[in-house]
Amino acid sequence: MTESVTTIKAIASPLPSQPQGEASxxxxxxxxxxxxxxxxxxxxxxxxxxKAAAKSAGPSAKPxxxxxxxxxxxxxxxxxxxxxxxxxxxxxxxxxxxxxxxxNMFDEPxxxxxxxxxxxxxxxxxxxxxxxxxxxxxxxxxxxFSEFKIAGANARCIAxxxxxxxxxxxxxxxxxxxxxxxxMTHLSPQITHLVSARPMSVTMGNAIRQLKxxxxxxxxxxxxxxxKDALCLKxxxxxxxxxxxxxxxxxxxxxxxxxxxxxILTYARxxxxxxxxxxxxxxxxxxxxxxxxxxxxxxxxxxxxxxTSVGIQCTYLLLPAIGAVIxxxxxxxxxxxxxxxxxxxxxxxxxxLVAMMAKQHSVPVVVCCETYKFSETVQLDSxxxxxxxxxxxxxxxxxxxxxxxxxxxxxxxxxxxxxPLYDLTPPSSITAVVTEVGVIPPSSISSIPxxxxxxxx
Amino acid sequence: xxxGTIVAGKDGSSQFxxxxxxxxxxxxxxxxxxxxxxxxxTELIEKSNAGTMFELVKALNDGAEVLKERTPNPISxxxxxxxxxxxxxxxxxxxxxxxxxxxELVKQGQRxxxxxxxxxxxxxxxxxxxxxxxxxxxxxxYSRVVMKTLLRAxxxxxxxxxxxxxxxxxxxxxxxxxxxxxxxxxxxxxxSAVSYVMDQVDFVLVGxxxxxxxxxxxxxxxxxxxxxxxxxxxxxxxxxxxxxxxxRLFPLSQYDLPTHNPSILSFPLSSAATAVSHSPxxxxxxxxxxxxxxxxxFMTQEQVACNPDVDYTRPDLISLVFSDVGSLTPEGVSQxxxxxxxx
Numbered sequence: 001m002t003e004s005v006t007t008i009k010a011i012a013s014p015l016p017s018q019p020q021g022e023a024s025x026x027x028x029x030x031x032x033x034x035x036x037x038x039x040x041x042x043x044x045x046x047x048x049x050x051k052a053a054a055k056s057a058g059p060s061a062k063p064x065x066x067x068x069x070x071x072x073x074x075x076x077x078x079x080x081x082x083x084x085x086x087x088x089x090x091x092x093x094x095x096x097x098x099x100x101x102x103x104n105m106f107d108e109p110x111x112x113x114x115x116x117x118x119x120x121x122x123x124x125x126x127x128x129x130x131x132x133x134x135x136x137x138x139x140x141x142x143x144x145f146s147e148f149k150i151a152g153a154n155a156r157c158i159a160x161x162x163x164x165x166x167x168x169x170x171x172x173x174x175x176x177x178x179x180x181x182x183x184m185t186h187l188s189p190q191i192t193h194l195v196s197a198r199p200m201s202v203t204m205g206n207a208i209r210q211l212k213x214x215x216x217x218x219x220x221x222x223x224x225x226x227x228k229d230a231l232c233l234k235x236x237x238x239x240x241x242x243x244x245x246x247x248x249x250x251x252x253x254x255x256x257x258x259x260x261x262x263x264i265l266t267y268a269r270x271x272x273x274x275x276x277x278x279x280x281x282x283x284x285x286x287x288x289x290x291x292x293x294x295x296x297x298x299x300x301x302x303x304x305x306x307x308t309s310v311g312i313q314c315t316y317l318l319l320p321a322i323g324a325v326i327x328x329x330x331x332x333x334x335x336x337x338x339x340x341x342x343x344x345x346x347x348x349x350x351x352x353l354v355a356m357m358a359k360q361h362s363v364p365v366v367v368c369c370e371t372y373k374f375s376e377t378v379q380l381d382s383x384x385x386x387x388x389x390x391x392x393x394x395x396x397x398x399x400x401x402x403x404x405x406x407x408x409x410x411x412x413x414x415x416x417x418x419x420p421l422y423d424l425t426p427p428s429s430i431t432a433v434v435t436e437v438g439v440i441p442p443s444s445i446s447s448i449p450x451x452x453x454x455x456x457x
Numbered sequence: 458x459x460x461g462t463i464v465a466g467k468d469g470s471s472q473f474x475x476x477x478x479x480x481x482x483x484x485x486x487x488x489x490x491x492x493x494x495x496x497x498x499t500e501l502i503e504k505s506n507a508g509t510m511f512e513l514v515k516a517l518n519d520g521a522e523v524l525k526e527r528t529p530n531p532i533s534x535x536x537x538x539x540x541x542x543x544x545x546x547x548x549x550x551x552x553x554x555x556x557x558x559x560x561e562l563v564k565q566g567q568r569x570x571x572x573x574x575x576x577x578x579x580x581x582x583x584x585x586x587x588x589x590x591x592x593x594x595x596x597x598x599y600s601r602v603v604m605k606t607l608l609r610a611x612x613x614x615x616x617x618x619x620x621x622x623x624x625x626x627x628x629x630x631x632x633x634x635x636x637x638x639x640x641x642x643x644x645x646x647x648x649s650a651v652s653y654v655m656d657q658v659d660f661v662l663v664g665x666x667x668x669x670x671x672x673x674x675x676x677x678x679x680x681x682x683x684x685x686x687x688x689x690x691x692x693x694x695x696x697x698x699x700x701x702x703x704x705r706l707f708p709l710s711q712y713d714l715p716t717h718n719p720s721i722l723s724f725p726l727s728s729a730a731t732a733v734s735h736s737p738x739x740x741x742x743x744x745x746x747x748x749x750x751x752x753x754x755f756m757t758q759e760q761v762a763c764n765p766d767v768d769y770t771r772p773d774l775i776s777l778v779f780s781d782v783g784s785l786t787p788e789g790v791s792q793x794x795x796x797x798x799x800x
Contacts, residue, residue, distance in 0.1 A: 364709035
C-alpha cells in the first residue's frame with residue numbers, strides 16, 4: 001500500500017480517495033470547474049475505459065506489484081488519464097470498484113452496458129487483486145474456479161476444504177487472542193476472495209458453516225498445534241463421511257435400481273452418476289447409456305469418454321434432440337448442485353428439460369444427491385439465483401468452415417450472450433431422490449435431519 | 458410335521474420350523490401376514506440360543522429369508538419382518554443380561570401383536586368421520602380393515618357399497634356376501650365397469666398390502682386403475698393401512714415391484730400355445746363358430762399366470778392414507794417412515 005502511495009507522489013499530485021467523478025488528473029489543462037458536464041462525463045468514461053484496460057492488462061496478487069506493473073503497462077494505453085490514479089483507486093476501494101467494474105468488464109464506453117435483465121446473476125470476472133493477505137493456496141483456488149478448471153459441486157467443496165486445511169496449518173494465532181475466536185476472522189477474507197472468483201456453491205456454504213461451528217467449538221485450552229490438527233482431522237472426516245462414503249452408499253442404492261437390459265439416460269456430467277454407472281457395470285449388469293449433452297459447456301463428452309473406456313455401450317446426443325430418444329429410455333439418472341426444502345432440484349441448465357420430458361413419457365427420474373447438498377432455503381424458479389457461464393469461444397466445438405473471426409459474437413452492440421449455468425427442476429417432475437440415507441421422495445427433504453439424528457441439515 | 462416343532466440340529470442347537478409356525482399363526486383369520494411374521498419371529502427369538510445381538514439379528518434375518526422364499530407375495534411380509542428386525546436392533550439394552558434382553562424382546566413382540574389387533578378398530582373410527590350419511594362407496598376386492606370400517610359405519614349411517622369383482626380370485630364376491638349378510642345394500646361391479654360407475658360414487662375406499670416410502674400403495678391388481686379413474690372423475694381415493702404395513706420399498710414403476718418377474722405379461726413363445734386357449738374350458742358348445750351361441754369364456758390357468766397379483770398406485774393419485782397413527786397425506790407417510798427407521 002505504501003509503495004503505491006509513493007509512486008503516486010512521484011508522478012502526480014496526490015490523488016485522494018475521492019468519488020470517481022470528481023477526480024482530477026494532474027494533466028488536463030482545464031480544471032474541473034471549467035469543464036462542462038459533457039466533458040466531465042467524457043473524461044469519466046475515458047478513465048473508466050483506461051481502468052478497464054489496465055485491469056485486464058495486469059491481474060496479479062500483490063497491490064504493490066500491480067501498481068508498478070500496471071503503471072508501466074497502462075501508461076502507453078491510457079493517453080490522457082494519469083495512470084497513477086488508477087492503482088491508488090483500485091487498491092483503496094477494491095471492493096466497491098470491482099463491484100461496479102464487473103458488469104462493464106467487456107464493454108467500451110459508448111456501447112451496451114452489459115446484460116440488463118439478468119444482471120443480478122453476476123458476470124464471470126477474473127479475480128481482482130487480493131486485498132489483505134490472502135493465502136497463496138486460496139489465490140490459486142480462486143483462479144482455478146474462475147477459469148472453470150475445477151467445476152462441479154463436489155469437486156469445488158473438496159478443493160475448498162483442502163485449501164482451508166493448508167490455511168489453518170499455516171495460521172499463527174496472534175498474541176492475546178484465541179484460535180477459536182480469531183481463526184474465523186482470519187478465514188473470512190479468504191472466503192470473500194473465493195466468492196469474488198465465483199459465487200459460492202451450496203456445498204461450499206454448508207461445509208464452511210460446519211467448519212465455523214467446529215472452530216467455535218474448539219477447546220480453548222488446547223495448544224495451538226493440537227487445535228489445528230484437530231480441525232484438520234474434522235475437515236478430513238467431513239469429506240470422508242459426507243462426500244466419499246456417502247457416494248459409495250449412493251452407488252449401492254442406485255445400483256439396485258439398475259436392472260439388466262435397462263437403457264439409462266443421463267445429462268451432462270455428474271460425478272455421482274458417473275460413479276453409479278461405473279460400479280453397476282463393474283458388478284456385471286448389462287445396460288446401455290444415453291448421454292445427453294448441451295452447449296456451450298459440453299461436459300457430457302468427458303462422461304462419454306469415461307464410460308466407453310470401460311466398455312459401456314453409449315449413445316451421445318445434444319439436448320434439442322432428446323425427444324427422439326426419450327421413448328427408448330427406461331430410467332433417467334441426474335445429479336444435483338443442491339436440493340431445496342420444497343423438493344426442487346437445482347442442477348446444470350437443461351436438467352429441468354430432461355426431467356419434464358421424461359415425466360411426460362412416464363420414465364422415472366432419479367436424482368442422486370448427497371445429504372450435504374441440501375439447502376434449507378426454498379427456491380421457486382431459476383431466476384432468483386443463478387450464475388453465468390464464462391464467455392468463451394462459443395464456436396470452438398463446431399467444424400471450422402469459416403474463418404473464426406466471422407463467428408465471434410462478442411463486440412456487437414445489440415447482442416448480449418446469456419448462458420445461465422443452472423436451472424431448477426420442480427419436484428413434480430422428480431420420481432425419487434437417492435441419498436445416503438435411502439431413497440426418498442422429493443417432498444420429504446425436511447425429514448432427513450431426523451434420519452441422520454440431527455436437528456439441522 | 459406338527460407346526461412349531463423343535464428339531465434338534467447337528468450342532469446341538471434347536472432348529473425351529475419358522476414357516477410352519479407362521480402358517481399356523483395365519484390360521485387365525487384376524488391376523489394379517491405382517492403380524493404373523495412378527496409373531497413367528499418373536500417365537501424364533503424365544504427358541505434361539507444366540508449369545509450376542511449380532512447373532513440374534515443374523516438369526517432373525519435368516520428366518521425372514523425363509524419366510525420370504527416360501528411365500529408367493531412377500532411384500533407385506535417383508536414390511537412386518539423389517540419392522541420387527543429394526544425394532545430388535547434399535548432396542549436399548551445393557552450388555553450384561555442378554556437372555557433378559559431376549560425375554561424382553563419376546564414380550565414386546567407379543568404385546569405389539571396384541572395391540573396391533575386393535576388397529577383395525579382405530580382405523581375404522583378414524584375413517585368414520587369421512588363417511589357421510591347416504592354415502593355411496595366403491596371398494597375393491599376383499600379387505601378386513603375396509604370390512605370393519607364399513608360395518609362400523611353401517612351402525613350409525615346409511616351407506617351403500619359397490620364392490621369390484623376383482624378377478625381372477627373373485628374376492629369381491631366375498632365382500633358382497635358379508636356386506637349383504639350385515640344388511641348393507643351392495644352391488645358387485647365388473648372390473649371393466651368401474652369408470653361406468655365412478656360418477657355415481659362419492660369416494661373410493663381400499664385396503665392395502667403395503668404402503669411404500671414414496672407414499673404410494675401396493676394392493677390387489679386393479680387398485681391403480683380405480684385410482685386413475687377416481688382422479689379423472691375428481692373423487693377422493695382413500696387407503697386404509699395399519700402402520701405395520703408401511704414399508705421402506707420405493708418402486709419407481711410397476712415393473713420395479715419385487716413381485717414383478719419376466720413371466721408376467723410375457724408373450725407366448727410358440728403358436729402351439731395359442732391353440733390351447735380354445736380348449737374345452739369354454740362353456741358354450743364346442744366347435745360352434747357363431748358368437749351368439751357361445752357362452753361366457755374364461756381364461757386358462759396359464760393365461761392367468763401371466764398376470765400380476767398386485768399393482769402399485771402412485772402417491773399423487775391417493776388423497777389420504779388412514780392409519781392407526783392418524784390420517785396421513787402420502788408425503789406424510791414418507792416422513793413417518795423416515796422417522797421410524799431413523800438410526
